[in-house]
Amino acid sequence: MRLAAATKQGRRPKAGKDTPSVRIIQKPPVLTERNCSVARTVGILSDAWAFLVIREGFFGARRFEEFRSALEISRATLTDRLRRLTREGIFREISYSETSSRVEYKLTKSGIDLYPTFMALMQFGDRWLADPKGAPLQLIHEGCNCVSKPFVSCSCCHQHVVARKVSYRDGPGAGKTPIEPSRRSRRTADDFMRGRPSSVSRALEVIGDRWSFLVIREAFFGARRFDKLQVELNIASNILTDRLARLVERGVFKKRKYQSLPERFEYLLTPMGMDLYGPLIMMMAWGDKWRAEGKPPLILRHLDCGNDFTPTVICNRCGEPIHATSMKYRMRYNPDKFGGTKSGRAVPGRV
DSSP states (O other): HHHHHHHTTTOOOOOOTTOOOOOOOOOOOOOOEEEOHHHHHHHHHSSSSHHHHHHHTTTOOHHHHHOOOOOOOTTHHHHHHHHHHHHHTSSOOOOOOOOOOOEEEEEEEHHHHHHHHHHHHHHHHHHHOOOOOOOSSEEEEETTTTOOEEEEEEEEOOOOOOOGEEEEEEOTOOOOEEOGGGOOOOOOOOOOOOOOOOOHHHHHHHHHHHHHHHHHHHHHTTBBBBHHHHHHTTTHHHHHHHHHHHHTTTTTTEEEEEEETEEEEEEEEOOOHTTTTHHHHHHHHHHHHHHHOOOOOOEETTTTTTTTTOEHHHEETTTOOOOGGEEEEEEOOOOGGGGGOSSEEEOOOOO
16 A cells, blocks of 8 residues: 555655565667668678679579589578578579479579679779779670770769769658667678679778778768767767778778867768768669668759769760670689689679
């Protein structure tokens, strides 16, 4: 009775012989993150093995042993990634024949649509991370039969898109989403450089874990200081410190002191960092199409032409959009180890 009366009056009951102890358990706050199509795409590409399996799919690998021999990957790891990518809709399983239980893994339309993102990352890697021998691949666009260096363009005016010439506003999918605990892990020891030489691998070796991508994304939203980045990302301070240090070391950010006592720094995108805008908005375009359910979180406007646009990768010679089935390549390395020839077509044959 004493407990009930005290509760009705809004007071904590006094402890006594007849008063049971009351333990108030507070639920931890629900952490949220910005709805973002880039993050949805990064969820696939920032896993090194998943990325490498998709890359080999573009080089024509379909069978389990083709993937395994090209990547020197364990059977268990390859099985896990192929199952995961099939669930994600990147690959689909097709039986060898009616009498065989074995399957091939073919890229779906969703998987093939990742090709422009790979091209944007490849061009970034070629520009900033190529070794003295040059780029590993030379691309030939079948549409104009020219050596091509694709670039990210505005879908309306077809001009090169750079961050300072783009504004943005909330789209119908804007808002916040609770963070899944499994998505807050620290950087793993994934190695993007397994298998064949690749400028895309070099790019992802620099920026290719989820937190690094998201730190760079927030920099394009205008966040420069540690506290601002931490608030926007709900990221642990030690993880943010680690990612910023790595991105400074790799040349994506530069540090600038803005306060002496205590010493404080802000983090500014370098020219190399600014050049990541193209790959990031291509990831956004893929996520908008395949993961946003028709409600993109962000709408981009190209200030040069004044139109809302969808980022598009086009050939620098003829200005036509790049598609996986219209690109050929020449390898500038010995392909024998990776089960290929010195030239070929991305995603050979019908998909």
